[in-house]
Amino acid sequence: MLKAVIMDFDGVIIDTEVVWHEVFVAWFKKHKKYDLTMDEFLKCVGANSEELLRYLEAERSLSIDRDFFEEETKSLFMEKVNALPPKEGIVDFVKKVRNEGLKLALATSSFRERPFKYLTKFGIIHFFDALITADDVERIKPHPDLFLKALKELDVEAKETVIVEDSLNGLIAGKSAGAEVIVVPNAVTKHSEFAGYYRMVDSLKNVSVNSLIEEFNSSCKARGA
16 A cells, blocks of 8 residues: 655756756866767766766766866856746645655755755645655665665655656666656656656646555555555
């Protein structure tokens, strides 16, 4: 039976992935005269930039000063992201999850400061039973550690949980944790090759929490879970 929902932050609650993509493309164009492709950028979506940087160094022979890169891209990102609203349907979805008696957690590869800031700004932080961030685990997505810790904090099993993700790294992490994953692609992650998800939707505005519970519980009964 469905007891909990675990949500990603970047790309699910706030559309930061599009902003990061713009910032990264602009930085590599300016400082390396390099046209970063969408496939290359997707390597770090849902995780962090290190995998992308290692790839570019090994495969494209680019030398990248980590401190300079992080300082400049973060500064550009903060300039662009401050005015972003929550994604369509997020506030209502969060409220409905709690109104239906489900537990709710955030599990994000971001560090705590930014999701805490925006969940507070959007007036929904009090709906979350747990906030699990990169500060809390040694390995972020695509490893399952964030979700496993969230399950522990919520005191539920993976088979009783639905995860909401936007990225391929998030989907891999969620499936590795043993949970069903709803994928909500954005303008960036729609270019990923998703497979094995529980459901894919254009927006959480189109998800009825009540229907999700009924569908999930019916499928559990059919499987004898």
